[in-house]
Amino acid sequence: MKAGWSLKTLGQVCQLISGQHIKAKDYNTEVKGIGYLTGPSDFGPLNPIISKWTEKPKIKAKCGDILITVKGSGVGKINLLDQDEVAISRQLMAVRVTGADPLFIYAFLCSTFDHFQTVSTGAAIPGISREQVLGLQIAIPPLPEQQRIVGILDKAFEGIATAKAKAEKNLQNTRALFESHLQSVFTQRGQAWIDKRLQDVCVLQRGFDLPTRSRLPGKFPLVSSSGIIDTHNEGPIKGPGVTTGRSGSIGSVFYIEEDYWPLNTALYVKEFHGNDPKFV
Incomplete structure (x- = not known):
C-alpha cells in the first residue's frame, strides 16, 4: 500500500441508510410529494430518473448519497443521487459518506458490482446484508489524493452525462414514433376490421x-x-x-x-x- 494510504471498512467512513417499502396506494405518478425510488429500474447512467412520487415517505436519501441495490438481480448496481431528497424502497440502501470525498467512494463502489453479485445470497431473490456493505474494505488515500483522483474521473463523469442526455432524447423520439405508428394502425383499418365494445x-x-x-x-x-x-x-x-x-x-x-x-x-x-x- 502506498505511503499515507490506510485500509478501512466502508462502515468507518460512511453511514448506511436502509430503505423501506411503501404501499402502492401511497405513491403516485402525478408528481405529488417527493420522488420515490423502488430499485435499479429507476437508475440512469449516473443519476436516478424519478418516475414515482409519494406524500407518505418513510426513509429518505439526500442529495450526494450513493444509492446501492441490495435486493434482486441488480444487487450491487449504484447511482449517485442528485435530488434534494427522495424516498427509497427496501430494495435500496443509501451510502452517506462522512469520512472521505463522496465521489471517491462512489468511484470505488462502481468497481464492486461483481463482488456483490458473487456474495449475494437467496435462490429466488438474491440479496446482500448491511454487514456485507459496511464491512467492505477500502484503501483510503489522504484527502488531496482523493480529490486528485476524482478530478481525473470528472472527465469520465462528464462523458456519462452527455451520453445520458442523448439516451433520454433518443427514448423520447422512440416513444413518439411508437405512439404515431400505433395511432396509424388503429385509424387506417383494413376491410375485415369490425367495431366491438x-x-x-x-x-x-x-x-x-x-x-x-x-x-x-x-x-x-x-x-x-x-x-x-x-x-x-x-x-x-x-x-x-x-x-x-x-x-x-x-x-x-x-x-x-x-x-x-x-x-x-x-x-x-x-x-x-x-x-x-x-x-x-
Whole structure:
C-alpha cells in the first residue's frame, strides 16, 4: 500500500441508510410529494430518473448519497443521487459518506458490482446484508489524493452525462414514433376490421389483496396500478397477461409475459375471448 494510504471498512467512513417499502396506494405518478425510488429500474447512467412520487415517505436519501441495490438481480448496481431528497424502497440502501470525498467512494463502489453479485445470497431473490456493505474494505488515500483522483474521473463523469442526455432524447423520439405508428394502425383499418365494445373483446377482473406482511420471496411479479413493484412466491394468473390501473395510476396499461399476481389496485384481463393478448 502506498505511503499515507490506510485500509478501512466502508462502515468507518460512511453511514448506511436502509430503505423501506411503501404501499402502492401511497405513491403516485402525478408528481405529488417527493420522488420515490423502488430499485435499479429507476437508475440512469449516473443519476436516478424519478418516475414515482409519494406524500407518505418513510426513509429518505439526500442529495450526494450513493444509492446501492441490495435486493434482486441488480444487487450491487449504484447511482449517485442528485435530488434534494427522495424516498427509497427496501430494495435500496443509501451510502452517506462522512469520512472521505463522496465521489471517491462512489468511484470505488462502481468497481464492486461483481463482488456483490458473487456474495449475494437467496435462490429466488438474491440479496446482500448491511454487514456485507459496511464491512467492505477500502484503501483510503489522504484527502488531496482523493480529490486528485476524482478530478481525473470528472472527465469520465462528464462523458456519462452527455451520453445520458442523448439516451433520454433518443427514448423520447422512440416513444413518439411508437405512439404515431400505433395511432396509424388503429385509424387506417383494413376491410375485415369490425367495431366491438371492449367487454366483447375481453373480461376485466379486479386484482387480489396481498398485504405486505403476507408477501413471500419468489419469482412471480406483483403488479399494481403502476406496474411491477415486487415479487411473490405465488402467481395465480397465467401469463401472458394484461393489466390496467383502477386506482392510483388509473389507465396505465402493462403487458406481463410470465405468470403473475395482480394486486387490488389493478384490473387484469381474465378472459381474452381468443384475442391476442399483445393486441389487447
